[in-house]
Amino acid sequence: MSDSIEFIGMIQAQKVSEIHPARGPAIDRDYVRAFAQAHETAGFDRVLVPHHSTSPDATLTVAYAASVTERIHFMLAHRPGFVAPTLAARQFASLDQFSGGRLGVHYISGGSDEEQKRDGDWLDHDQRYARTDEYLEVLRKVWTSDKPFDHEGAHYRFKDAFSEVKPVQTLNGRPHVPVYFGGASEAAIPVAGKHADVYALWGESLAQAAELTGRVRAEAAKQGRNVRFSVSFRPILAETEAKAWERADNILTETRRLRVVQGFGRGGPQQSEGAKRLLAAAEHGTRLDKRLWTAVAQEIGGRSNSTALVGTPEQVADALLDYHALGVTTFLIRGFDPLEDAIDYGRELIPRTRELVAQRVAAQRKAA
Secondary structure: OOOOOEEEEEOOOOOOEOOEOOOOOOOOHHHHHHHHHHHHHHOOOEEEEOOOOOOOOHHHHHHHHHHOOOOOEEEEEEOOOOOOHHHHHHHHHHHHHHOOOOEEEEEOOOOOHHHHHHOOOOOOHHHHHHHHHHHHHHHHHHHHOOOOEEEEOOOOEEEEEOOOOOOOOEEOOEEOOOEEEEOOOOOHHHHHHHHOOEEEEOOOOHHHHHHHHHHHHHHHHHOOOOOEEEEEEOOEEOOOHHHHHHHHHHHHHHHHHHHHHOOOOOOOOOOOHHHHHHHHHHOOOOEEOOOEEOHHHHHOOOOOOOOEEEEOHHHHHHHHHHHHHOOEEEEEEOOOOHHHHHHHHHHOHHHHHHHHHHHHHHHHHHHO
16 A cells, blocks of 8 residues: 555636536636635645637646646646647647746546537547557657657658657656546546556445456456556535535535526436446446535536535545545545635645555554
């Protein structure tokens, strides 16, 4: 069991969530600055900048957020297929250099045909994962090659590919930008085992998380690799458990109201395997394990990481500890009130979770 844990937040280019409709321009520079700096102050290790087919460019958002922070690292969401891997490798290496070695990239092969087609991608689900496999192979070779090389594969063909710029970060002495990876389908798991430094799953039940991480571990073992794991939640905190559940009920009510106002109605199921797994958990009830709450995920059709842990900071930290016992060492946490919750998590939840993990590891070492 690892004696260290990583907390990842998420920043967006404007204030928006299930209970906050987007207003005004798509990019609010002041909000991005405040949002990024709040995460740094709150003690997060890294922040995710998400990617959607209609959103501001995530790479440029990371570049700006890095320019107004000093320590916090970033996780850039990136969809292979729209930029050649040779160019992406140079972009990521450049961003790693300019940020002082603070970049990680989360590769999203695409769980929605509709999203992919907006940018002109007509490959089917399994083909997208096959393309990602080749894409990551090319990226790694661009970063590590000391001379030009040729490549001819099913999806890409290059002659004399090379990059003058290499990442600041290294892995086993070779230039490397950390690879975060998601996807729970049969097509995704082999790619995860082969390439992921950190495998990310949404906030599933403990039983689901144990099953999925077990599959990824087994696949990584075939490659002689070890993979770390990340789980995503939307913590809903209050000073008492009763007040936390009251807040959760209010969030669900507002989510439903806004979906009607915006003309969405009840959310139909999202295509991705991760979304299907969230909805499968919800079929067993809206409250699972100690304090996993699935009602919003059910309401919006499993779109995005939408399951919550509800309770006091100490209760939620204790629930996170159960996932740590499964081998999860990274927690991506974001709130329904995005900026305010990020600040709140830094007050008690993050330090308390770190403390509980340190106590558990110390006790196990003493027993050993």
